[in-house]
Amino acid sequence: MWKLSKGSGNRTVPGFKDFTVRKGHVILGFAFCVICVIAGLSCSYRLSNSEPTEVRRLSTGSLLPHLRILTSQAYSDDEVPTTERASESMDSRTVVESLEDVKLGDENDGVPQGCDSNAELKVYMYDLPPEFHYGMISAFEPKIGKIWPANASQIPPYPGGLYQQHSPEYWLTSDLLTSNMQNREAPCTAFRVERWEDADFVFVPFFASLSYNRYGKVTDQMLVEEGSNMKHSLYKDKNEELQAKLVQYLEKHPAWKASNGKNHVMVIHHPNSMQAVRDRLRNALYVVSDFGRYENETANIRKDVVAPYKHVLPTFTDDSSSFHTRSTVVYFQGSIVRKEGGKIRHELYDLLKDEPDVHFTTGITASEGFHSATRGMRSSRFCLNLAGDTPSSNRLFDSIASHCVPVIISDDLELPFEDDLNYSSFCIFINSTRALQPGYVINLLRNVSSEEWTLMWERLLVVERHFEYQFPSVANDAVNMVWKAIARKLPAIRLTINKERRYMAKPSWRRSKLGAM
Template sequence: MSCMSCSSPHIPFLLFFLLLISFTLLGNSPTQHTLTNFFSTFNASIPKLEGLSISNITTSFSFSSFFNTSTTKHHQQQMTAIPSIRPTAIDKEMKLSQLEKGLERARAAIRKAIIHRNYTSNKDENFVPRGSVYRNANAFHQSYIEMEKRFKVWTYEEGEPPLVHGGPEADIYAIEGHFISEMEDRRNPFRARHPSEAHVFLLPFSVVYIVEYVYKPGAKDYWGPLKRLIADYINVISDKYPYWNRSHGADHFMVSCHDWAPHLSVANADLHRNSIRAICNANTSEGFKLGKDVTLPEVHLPDGGLSSPAREQTSVDSRTLLAFFAGGAHGYIREALLRHWKDKDPEVVVYEYLPKGINYGQMMSKARFCLCPSGFEVASPRIVEAIFNGCVPVIISIDYPPPFADVLDWSKFSIEIPVARIPEIKEILGNISARRYGVLQRRVVQVQRHFVLNRPAKRFDVFHMVMHSIWLRRVNLRLNY
């Protein structure tokens, strides 16, 4: 008896030790530090994001199977965890917990919509995504509903126009200025009233205006002043607030349509490596990271007026041209296109300079296919122009993920031709049957609403689609603040 009584005090300590070991092993489980690509699209691995602790959305359902991506494989990579930064106030900790709980409920609702092939909404839905143009219409619709219900963005108030809190609202970079302006509008439903409510944070500097006002042609170090300005802005907000430092910028994003945006984002290592970069120049060979960054569609507004599809969509039978392109020899892809097809064929009409008296939009409306080759950079405003004119876009590019490819299946309403097959354009397009072309063209009209720029923004338009792309990336992250 005496022996039993003397050993019994050690039993609780032994049990505690065993429990500690088991929890430690569970905490080191690979599923606790893995980024699940919520709307898996491309056969590319997600890069490591330093300073993050990422967890699977769920252990019981594979979110990489949300869409019909049988030809791609989703690769998961281990994330590097950092120590949690404990908020100094209890209310801050509670708000962070509420944000994460809200995201968990959103994930559960999307999972339910996929399983039951339906959506749940507390209001009448005036538009319901349907059809094969969506990788998974139910997943997209429920995700969109959850975004409208929960998603909040804080726009930093530091800085002065024109370099911050503004941007161009005309020409090929117009979407940059319109997006920043829309987020600055206090009527915007996504605008957070306080940064503690925000899921993500917008860095409202304009790369276009930074280049326009700070760049000095011919200067020995022309990159330096531009990068320092961006670095200084991040230093200001990271010194003043805790939000950048607690996530190493992973819940922050920038928006820019300027060609130099990817290069200038290296001004801050965390901005380039961790933050969401919504950019037009989305070149995967130059550091654009699938699953983290967002392809911004290039919307050309030559006179500053808002974009919209052609009022009268030309019927299929009235499209007498096989293919059309007009544009300068900017970059090797366009040079190859002009070399093979400029003034060579009456059915494949290719101009370097549009002749006088010929209307660009009318030519697109006459063509069945509109050629959209990359220029000096990968993005082309012709993709959106083609869609607005009901012309099936033919994307000729390398390393360019098209906009909203998380949810839109571009193979259902566009054609992709490799650069090496430019000489075969007529043969490739000519072999597409009338029936298949009719289906492609109808689907082009179907996706038009997703590329329209409205002010104020409207449901499912280009602004909301960009917001949804950013929302998805935040839903995919669980950050241990």
């Protein structure tokens, strides 16, 4: 193949007249091959002892948030039971097979692929039976052996009417339930994790307010529907039965035992909800409407979160009103005679009822009441928000939705998100003692200039989004704001839990080094 020419150190390659191969070329080629072999062996050794960035990105642990949508009945239409969770010990074969079904998406396509563990809060949610949550809603018909709706479209709507005002339990549960669905476009503040050990908080999906409204009250209408022999205790017993079952479940669960409930979140927004057991479970973080009917050790602003009512009047969209087109100066429509702190309503009624440009009347029931309140608030400059049986009422949030500047007369009121929002920029606060001075309220409000009122009205247009409950949620709406308020409680809760672990009988270092004792 190779031909050596006499008297020369060159070799010629047949068919290439002008191409000659010198001995030096051969030596250099051989040396290059040796270098490549050595470099290849070195590279192979490094790969076997380290994991490239691309490989780490697709490791089993990082895929679990995505794989979970395939294994949880709450997020897919298949028949996999909810209790069959994705495990951290999944073998490589399972991961590879699952990858074929997971659409991770293009990083540049701008479409979110669901929340992940980088969300602000990692939350574990108990898989309580449907009777504790969506099962209370008649539109929901769970399949036998299933707990949650099969997909987001099957989440039933919350009951209408006044029930809606105490519905944060529903919106938070629905948001958390869908927190890691693919293509989720809602904000990722709270993310549902598989194991309670990995969670910042443990969420209890009990619709306590709906339970009270559905089972905790007996009305004449219920007696008619059930027949004259129906016992008054039937509905009350159902509400208390659920509370007792919940306590039994929680106190046996290792997640509760690990922190004595201090990292648990429960929504008890209706002031009468969870009455039978809320003192027993008071270590939990409660989401409430106010603190009017609680002992200080049971609920307080230090450990708990105030959530807004869901307004029942429609949001005033495309509001082009002005100071001069809103002809009524002061508006109030509702119950005038109330107990305890609500006594101020009757006294103010006597002071304001005969004033011109003031609408102060008792409430109107049924749909006509909603229509008249909507018209009245939208045509008024100021809306009175007075203490009732409790310091708060839904009227404040109807005022905000109607862009009627709230006038708050409730000395003990705690407001939602006040550590994040300056209510004084869009509300007027009046001390109850001053409010009862003849002429004080009406003179103060009549002296507010057009420019001052317009500034507060414009701020209402900006902040109203913070009080909107919706599914799916959007950035900085009421759902998102409640999660953020819960997140702000986390450092203090962790501090309390860690302090209590100082003198544990079996501290973590002893368990890890010496084994169980």
